Amino acid sequence: MADKMSGTGRAGHNRPALAFHVPEPKFRPGDAVDFSDLEISEPGAQPRPDEGCAPIDTAPLANDLIRVLGDDNAAHGPWDPKLDPDTLRRMLRTMALTRAFDERMYRGQRQGKTSFYMKCTGEEATSVAAAMALAGDDMVFPSYRQQGILIARGYPLVEMINQIYSNRGDKLKGRQLPIMYSSRPHSFFTISGNLATQTPQAVGWAMASAMRGDSRIAATWVGEGSTAEGDFHAACLFATVYNAPVILNVINNQWAISSFSGFAGGERATFAARGVGYGIASLRVDGNDALAVYAATQWAADRARSNAGPTLIEHFTYRAEGHSTSDDPSQYRSAHERSEWPLGDPIMRLKNHLIHLGEWDEGRQEALDLECAEQVKAATKDAEKNGVLGHGMHHPFHTMFEDVFEELPWHLEEQAAQAIRERKIKWPQA
Amino acid sequence: MNMIEAINDALDIMLSHDPTVVIMGEDVGYFGGVFRATAHLQEKHGKNRVFDTPISECGIIGAAVGMGAYGLRPVPEIQFADYIYPGMDQLISEAARLRYRSAGEFIAPLTVRSPFGGGIFGGQTHSQSPESLFTHVAGLKTVIPSTPYDAKGLLIAAIEDNDPVIFFEPKRIYNGPFSGYYDKPVEPWKNHPDSKVPEGYFSIPLGKARTVREGDTLTILAYGTMVHVVSAVAKEKGVDAEIIDLRTLVPLDIEAIEASVEKTGRCLIVHEATRTSGFGAELSALVQERCFYHLEAPIERVTGFDTPYPHSLEWAYFPGPVRIGEAIDKILEA
Numbered sequence: 142m143a144d145k146m147s148g149t150g151r152a153g154h155n156r157p158a159l160a161f162h163v164p165e166p167k168f169r170p171g172d173a174v175d176f177s178d179l180e181i182s183e184p185g186a187q188p189r190p191d192e193g194c195a196p197i198d199t200a201p202l203a204n205d206l207i208r209v210l211g212d213d214n215a216a217h218g219p220w221d222p223k224l225d226p227d228t229l230r231r232m233l234r235t236m237a238l239t240r241a242f243d244e245r246m247y248r249g250q251r252q253g254k255t256s257f258y259m260k261c262t263g264e265e266a267t268s269v270a271a272a273m274a275l276a277g278d279d280m281v282f283p284s285y286r287q288q289g290i291l292i293a294r295g296y297p298l299v300e301m302i303n304q305i306y307s308n309r310g311d312k313l314k315g316r317q318l319p320i321m322y323s324s325r326p327h328s329f330f331t332i333s334g335n336l337a338t339q340t341p342q343a344v345g346w347a348m349a350s351a352m353r354g355d356s357r358i359a360a361t362w363v364g365e366g367s368t369a370e371g372d373f374h375a376a377c378l379f380a381t382v383y384n385a386p387v388i389l390n391v392i393n394n395q396w397a398i399s400s401f402s403g404f405a406g407g408e409r410a411t412f413a414a415r416g417v418g419y420g421i422a423s424l425r426v427d428g429n430d431a432l433a434v435y436a437a438t439q440w441a442a443d444r445a446r447s448n449a450g451p452t453l454i455e456h457f458t459y460r461a462e463g464h465s466t467s468d469d470p471s472q473y474r475s476a477h478e479r480s481e482w483p484l485g486d487p488i489m490r491l492k493n494h495l496i497h498l499g500e501w502d503e504g505r506q507e508a509l510d511l512e513c514a515e516q517v518k519a520a521t522k523d524a525e526k527n528g529v530l531g532h533g534m535h536h537p538f539h540t541m542f543e544d545v546f547e548e549l550p551w552h553l554e555e556q557a558a559q560a561i562r563e564r565k566i567k568w569p570q571a
Numbered sequence: 572m573n574m575i576e577a578i579n580d581a582l583d584i585m586l587s588h589d590p591t592v593v594i595m596g597e598d599v600g601y602f603g604g605v606f607r608a609t610a611h612l613q614e615k616h617g618k619n620r621v622f623d624t625p626i627s628e629c630g631i632i633g634a635a636v637g638m639g640a641y642g643l644r645p646v647p648e649i650q651f652a653d654y655i656y657p658g659m660d661q662l663i664s665e666a667a668r669l670r671y672r673s674a675g676e677f678i679a680p681l682t683v684r685s686p687f688g689g690g691i692f693g694g695q696t697h698s699q700s701p702e703s704l705f706t707h708v709a710g711l712k713t714v715i716p717s718t719p720y721d722a723k724g725l726l727i728a729a730i731e732d733n734d735p736v737i738f739f740e741p742k743r744i745y746n747g748p749f750s751g752y753y754d755k756p757v758e759p760w761k762n763h764p765d766s767k768v769p770e771g772y773f774s775i776p777l778g779k780a781r782t783v784r785e786g787d788t789l790t791i792l793a794y795g796t797m798v799h800v801v802s803a804v805a806k807e808k809g810v811d812a813e814i815i816d817l818r819t820l821v822p823l824d825i826e827a828i829e830a831s832v833e834k835t836g837r838c839l840i841v842h843e844a845t846r847t848s849g850f851g852a853e854l855s856a857l858v859q860e861r862c863f864y865h866l867e868a869p870i871e872r873v874t875g876f877d878t879p880y881p882h883s884l885e886w887a888y889f890p891g892p893v894r895i896g897e898a899i900d901k902i903l904e905a
């Protein structure tokens with residue numbers, strides 16, 4: 142028997158053969174798409190428990206889908222945050238600006254102005270509406286698809302583009318991959334390329350805030366694929382153990398590069414449901430419904446601020462574009478998914494809501510889109526004065542050795558001298 | 572004062588001195604840590620400052636990074652250096668690079684304390700010396716004391732440092748210096764001059780080595796437990812060795828090393844960690860690059876073997892007097 146694979150090594154067993162399961166998405170390239178089996182709940186039908194409720198009371202909401210905006214473009218139910226029209230217009234504008242920014246930067250990458258870019262098309266609500274429901278000095282620990290937060294917080298577009306171009310204006314001295322922003326004045330934590338590492342850090346920051354009797358809370362964003370990392374589980378554990386004032390946002394955009402959410406366990410349980418097991422209040426929201434995202438974030442922020450503890454929010458959304466400029470989604474998923482996505486587009490839905498309220502119209506939308514495009518274009522021009530990637534207008538060589546430590550140690554000083562010497566030989570005219 | 576008491580004293584002083592210092596780790600709170608290094612600190616400073624954590628090194632270090640970014644100075648304890656690996660990514664990719672990747676906007680001023688090294692029959696999971704893994708990482712400082720006096724002064728400096736520091740405590744010498752002879756009783760610290768530790772606040776700058784003993788025939792570079800082993804061997808052999816305790820591996824006191832090797836012309840490097848790619852390889856390369864024309868003999872390395880730390884054969888693994896003695900003879904004969 143030794144040379145034969147067998148379950149127990151015992152001969153003659155007659156138990157059924159076990160089958161190995163490898164998750165498979167429902168649709169592959171060329172497939173017709175049918176999302177009718179997705180359980181999309183009725184807008185307004187979800188109860189809104191008190192912010193101070195026991196975590197277990199949120200269990201039904203972790204498996205439901207909190208929705209406010211209906212197909213009739215009206216806001217429904219107890220989760221309607223009842224925002225005034227100005228706030229709604231500001232939200233719409235920020236989301237539209239984020240999309241315009243993505244469009245232009247994507248083209249910039251294609252034109253060779255930078256190495257890489259990542260869009261958040263279809264996910265604008267999950268960052269913009271969430272950021273608007275937080276206080277401006279609440280600390281955010283984002284992943285790489287939350288450019289909307291910076292835009293919502295008024296970070297200058299020029300600075301974002303300088304960073305993307307890694308030019309001499311880049312506040313991060315050209316060290317980070319494009320889109321990995323950092324801005325302490327905007328309470329925006331430096332982005333890491335190592336997935337999910339920001340989640341326990343956000344919890345630690347929130348713990349520190351609580352220890353010091355501060356009033357600021359923390360929020361973090363992580364992709365559903367990245368929740369598979371141990372860091373995320375450590376984050377949930379620390380958040381619950383210390384009742385940390387933190388919001389853990391899971392952006393379930395269905396895809397982690399080419400791997401669908403099933404590879405992070407999404408076939409078996411919702412991502413929100415994981416929080417319940419830890420004793421964390423957990424909500425699952427329609428991530429393409431800006432009002433639902435706002436309301437859920439506001440609920441979680443109120444909860445954190447009143448020392449009632451952490452909240453995990455799963456934002457159910459769809460990654461409408463490729464993973465990044467290095468990705469071609471037509472190689473692994475059906476092109477129809479985007480158009481068939483049953484939760485629509487967050488910007489369109491908010492726009493239609495405002496129109497429904499009589500506070501907006503198509504003409505104003507057109508003007509807004511144009512204005513956003515112009516604003517980004519102007520910022521791009523300004524940033525280009527500082528150079529684009531690879532065109533020599535970068536930070537001086539010596540900066541490469543700075544900030545490794547607070548003070549430059551002898552070995553880095555020696556290596557800096559070497560880099561500068563090499564530069565004179567390689568580029569004598571520079 | 573023994574080394575544990577010195578560490579406890581340093582932590583106590585820093586907790587009193589700086590309200591942003593917090594201590595966290597498995598069992599460090601109520602119980603005071605498995606080695607008692609944090610004994611009574613929670614009692615004295617409260618649970619907001621000294622607290623237990625889940626058994627999650629990734630969580631401990633990850634949360635400490637966030638606390639550091641907030642403006643605290645966390646001093647996480649990793650119960651044994653062998654358990655630092657689940658927290659490695661948070662140390663290497665996050666703590667070490669936070670300052671760099673944010674161009675100074677965010678820092679992670681943590682001091683990760685962890686008992687390391689063998690010689691206490693800890694088997695292969697309580698004995699490792701992983702220091703070279705950290706010295707290889709840009710942005711981390713690595714500190715290893717060898718006396719109670721240094722433990723206190725260096726730990727205070729490490730906590731005050733704005734860069735992330737790995738503070739490895741040689742647990743073999745927590746209670747007394749170890750000469751490398753397993754069959755001889757260990758002398759308690761109280762009979763040793765370096766156990767006289769001043770009261771109150773003082774610090775020892777990182778990046779400065781300590782000349783344990785001056786000599787003319789041979790330079791011995793060591794740190795942690797090995798400082799005591801090489802001292803005992805040199806004394807026993809009657810060799811006029813200059814013994815340098817590096818104290819910090821990063822930043823390294825290259826001037827002290829160069830000056831000594833230029834004087835003696837011979838260099839022996841001793842560490843307990845496995846040999847291949849150990850910190851001795853780095854030291855050897857540096858001495859060769861910088862002191863080649865002063866050398867009268869090949870540089871020698873005495874290290875642990877390239878095996879996990881064996882429980883029953885710990886004695887055979889440990890770089891003891893025989894291995895060190897032979898290397899000294901070889902260098903002097905060359």
Ligand SMILES: Cc1ncc(C[n+]2csc(CCOP(=O)(O)OP(=O)(O)O)c2C)c(N)n1
Binds near residue numbers: 398
């Ligand atoms: C620790 C780690 N492993 C792998 C990668 C490579 N990687 C970058 S993005 C990505 C997919 C992440 O998917 P998800 O978390 O769902 O976020 P999304 O891109 O969909 O927003 C992978 C595997 C990485 N950056 N870090």
